[in-house]
Amino acid sequence: MQITKSPNYLIKNPYSYCFRIIIPQDLRLWIGRKELRGSLKTCYLSEAKFKARLLASRLQLLFYRLRKDQRLGTLTLKQIHKLVDLYIVETFEWLENKWFEDEPDEPHILTPSGSRLDFYGHISELRSIKEDITIDMASKNYSCLEKVADELLEANRIPDLAKDSKEYQVLCRELMKVEPKLIDVEINQLMGDFSDKPDDLLTNKSDAGPKGGTTPDVPSITMKNLYDEYKTF
Helix, strand or coil: CCCCCCCCCEEECCCCEEEEEECCHHHHHHHCCCEEEEECCCCCHHHHHHHHHHHHHHHHHHHHHHHHHHCCCCCCHHHHHHHHHHHHHHHHHHHHHHCCCCCCCCHHHHCCCCCHHHHHHHHHHHHHHHHHHHHHHHCCCCHHHHHHHHHHHHHCCCCCCCCCCHHHHHHHHHHHHHHHHHHHHHHHHHCCCCCCCHHHCCCCHHHECCCCCECCCCCCHHHHHHHHHHHCC
């Protein structure tokens, strides 16, 4: 039987011990960080261990409460926008990777062997899809983006959002608003224009990292509660 060490949550700097805890993957969307860290204001190991374990237990309890709230299946508009921004960044990465695949999905588009008819036929198809999405959104038919919405919810471990809920429909609507713009990006790239950047489409532009990735860091009510717990050693 393999024995797993319990984490001690400690980091040593030249002056004192610091506390560090990794935010669970399924809570990062809500908390807006990958980890929390801060000085324990002591240079004594035994005292640092005691403080770190006490703080970790408080935060684990708060993580439990956040997960319990998540199961209610509600999303704020800000959280929906964060999900949409993740989709934008992932789509840009997918488009970029297509140019370097050994066996791309559409070899007649990305290799010299395809005909001009294939090339312009594909662009025409993309424009037709874009037009269909616009018409569907006008008629409040969100079904064409439901698969994308479901994959986003699953990837971020949000399992109980009912498809007939307002939040789910808003998520699909926000995805439909950005999808035609992403299709334009793909068309532009096929035509040799790579000037489009994820930052141009992000809902929360201040959340964009140096490479266009989203690193949400906007405090919410739950984030305030987290810091209140965090500061009480």
